[in-house]
Amino acid sequence: MRDLLTLNGRSKGVTEHWALSGINLNIPAGQSIGLIGRNASGKSTLLRIIASITQPTEGEIRVNGRISTVLDVQSGLDPRLTGRQNIFLKGAIHGLNRSQIQEKLRSIIDFSGLSEYIGYPINTYSAGMIIRLGFSIAMHMEFDILLMDEVLSVGDVVFQRQCLARVREFLNQGKTIILATHSLSDVAAICQRVILLKDGRIHHDGETENVLKTYWQACEREQNQIPRHLHPFNPENVYGTDTQEIQICEVKFVDAEGKERDAFWTQEPMTVAIRFKSRRPVKDPLFRVQFFRNEGLWVHGVNTARVGFKAGVLSGEGEIVLEYERLNLLEGEYYVTVGIWPDEYRSFMTDIAYDCHQFSYVLRIRSKRKDGGGIVSNPFSWRLTRNKGRTVAELGRRRP
Amino acid sequence: MTIIRGLEEHRHLVLTLSVHDFRSQYLGSVLGFFWSLIKPLVLIGVYALVFSWVVTPTTSGQGKPLNFGLYIFAGMLPWLAIQESLQRGTTVFVDQSHLIRNHAIPLYLIPFHIVLSATVSEIMALMVFLLIKGLIDQNITFHCVLIMALIPIQIIFCYGMALMVATLTVFLRDFSHLTTTILFVWFFTSPIVFPLESFPAYLQRIIWFNPLTGLTEIYRDLLLVGRLPAVLAVASFLSFTALSMVIGLSFYHKARKEIVDWV
Numbered sequence: 001m002r003d004l005l006t007l008n009g010r011s012k013g014v015t016e017h018w019a020l021s022g023i024n025l026n027i028p029a030g031q032s033i034g035l036i037g038r039n040a041s042g043k044s045t046l047l048r049i050i051a052s053i054t055q056p057t058e059g060e061i062r063v064n065g066r067i068s069t070v071l072d073v074q075s076g077l078d079p080r081l082t083g084r085q086n087i088f089l090k091g092a093i094h095g096l097n098r099s100q101i102q103e104k105l106r107s108i109i110d111f112s113g114l115s116e117y118i119g120y121p122i123n124t125y126s127a128g129m130i131i132r133l134g135f136s137i138a139m140h141m142e143f144d145i146l147l148m149d150e151v152l153s154v155g156d157v158v159f160q161r162q163c164l165a166r167v168r169e170f171l172n173q174g175k176t177i178i179l180a181t182h183s184l185s186d187v188a189a190i191c192q193r194v195i196l197l198k199d200g201r202i203h204h205d206g207e208t209e210n211v212l213k214t215y216w217q218a219c220e221r222e223q224n225q226i227p228r229h230l231h232p233f234n235p236e237n238v239y240g241t242d243t244q245e246i247q248i249c250e251v252k253f254v255d256a257e258g259k260e261r262d263a264f265w266t267q268e269p270m271t272v273a274i275r276f277k278s279r280r281p282v283k284d285p286l287f288r289v290q291f292f293r294n295e296g297l298w299v300h301g302v303n304t305a306r307v308g309f310k311a312g313v314l315s316g317e318g319e320i321v322l323e324y325e326r327l328n329l330l331e332g333e334y335y336v337t338v339g340i341w342p343d344e345y346r347s348f349m350t351d352i353a354y355d356c357h358q359f360s361y362v363l364r365i366r367s368k369r370k371d372g373g374g375i376v377s378n379p380f381s382w383r384l385t386r387n388k389g390r391t392v393a394e395l396g397r398r399r400p
Numbered sequence: 401m402t403i404i405r406g407l408e409e410h411r412h413l414v415l416t417l418s419v420h421d422f423r424s425q426y427l428g429s430v431l432g433f434f435w436s437l438i439k440p441l442v443l444i445g446v447y448a449l450v451f452s453w454v455v456t457p458t459t460s461g462q463g464k465p466l467n468f469g470l471y472i473f474a475g476m477l478p479w480l481a482i483q484e485s486l487q488r489g490t491t492v493f494v495d496q497s498h499l500i501r502n503h504a505i506p507l508y509l510i511p512f513h514i515v516l517s518a519t520v521s522e523i524m525a526l527m528v529f530l531l532i533k534g535l536i537d538q539n540i541t542f543h544c545v546l547i548m549a550l551i552p553i554q555i556i557f558c559y560g561m562a563l564m565v566a567t568l569t570v571f572l573r574d575f576s577h578l579t580t581t582i583l584f585v586w587f588f589t590s591p592i593v594f595p596l597e598s599f600p601a602y603l604q605r606i607i608w609f610n611p612l613t614g615l616t617e618i619y620r621d622l623l624l625v626g627r628l629p630a631v632l633a634v635a636s637f638l639s640f641t642a643l644s645m646v647i648g649l650s651f652y653h654k655a656r657k658e659i660v661d662w663v
Contacts, residue, residue, distance in 0.1 A: 048660070051504045055657040067504065075498035080424045092416035093503055121427075 019045040020200040034191035035180040042200040043180035065144030073134030079123035094141045112136035145176045246278035246354040263364040266371045272322040281315040286341040291334045331367040335359035417513035436521045474623045475592040484518035489562030490569045490576040497663035511562040541626035560644030567651045611640035
């Protein structure tokens, strides 16, 4: 496949990029396949090649049976035509003639739930209605092999369920379905086999559960590794820092032995040490420390004002420490914001800080399996308090 | 051959596309598809007035605006179809990129529906022509029916050219503007608003290298004069039709695999 390289909005020539390579697949009839992988991993290209919309640069593809594609539910619909006319148009694109469509018309309209509006031009429809119409048409075509690209999760929840039911019906009829999607729940609900594509190659191919596990773990690992400068929630100078009467000089994460570290285990004690310097004496400033996940979720934050801690008048250099007896954060990377503010309420209203280092420090947390999953580890224990069956003691008594 | 089989197999799709295309062009306007008649008729009227009253062509023996109007009308008929096929043909792949990228339909079908829809417009204009001519001189000969035999050939001619420009525009969008420009020049270098005889002698021969010369002559012979067309005109147009198809197909076959990636 070639992509047109665009520079400054003008095409500057052609560069070779293999959207797919080394793909070797055999899909038996009646199987339901999920194609997963990150954006630009080649899912859609693979579908287009199977559908022979795109020709492979090298290699060959052999298909037994009629293919129907639902790569884009809206394509082939003309906004100026009515819903009914569009059913005939799209049906023709799918290779049906007028009488065949006439037969299915009732069922398509019923499936879409749009019978009231079917005589109006679809440019009067809402986006969701158009998608429902497109999908309903596609779901009524005749095929042995159905290719779908990220289209199952359309419409409202009721419609989605209706679609899933329809797809299961196809599977019961022994049809082959290939579904490219980001929705792992769709994959889990429909597919027996999952193919994980990465950079145009088959990275994993196997039973749904195994592949989903691999994929999920890889995603998590990657999520934890996004470099900060690429981060969508990138932070510098969100707050005005024009009144730097007092400045943050250094922030350190220190362990129980007093050593600086950037990685801690869940449940370990940790101290945040903030060194500061004031140019003028400042009375009772507010110190705030916040922890964020890399997707921007604010996990935890504290400040001195809420606990009534008064620092007094600060002048010159100094250090303040925030001590955690036990870190209850779970595995992942956390971005730490440290700020010195005039007082609590003004800090909310004006965003004017003495000094604020947004997301400037990275804290890596590692967990053990027993700490649980998610982002926080609350201290916990398990205990069985009721059991409808007999107690072990009773069982022991009955045994001869 | 594959193309003929493809058209046969997908005839339903092509027809539906043409009908919807024709319909959606004029959807929402009060006069609807009558616009497809009004526009060319006004154009023909203006040309007839300008070239019979304002500028008098040297050998327009007809003199009267009405007769000259019919003269231009007859010549304009094939031009209407050719112009629309080419003008809309250039962007057809690009316009239908949604269809091309998401459905496995043979690409060569797509320009065909434009040609069909353009031909339908022409046929309706032809009906109006026959009506007017009947009113004016009550002289419609059976030759008019022969036009129906010419139209399939003309469709092939338009299709070859449309296939070529559609393919070229995919790779270089400039072709759509270039086509507009060339069409303009082509119109005035063809014997449509000027009778063939009004061209200078040294051009009389060269002008037969213009595919429209033969076609226009055939139309005028059949519709206006009521006689069988000259062998030269028929042979010329048939060879241009073959040439157009060869060029169109060779461009298309060369680029076929790449089109999807470029639209």
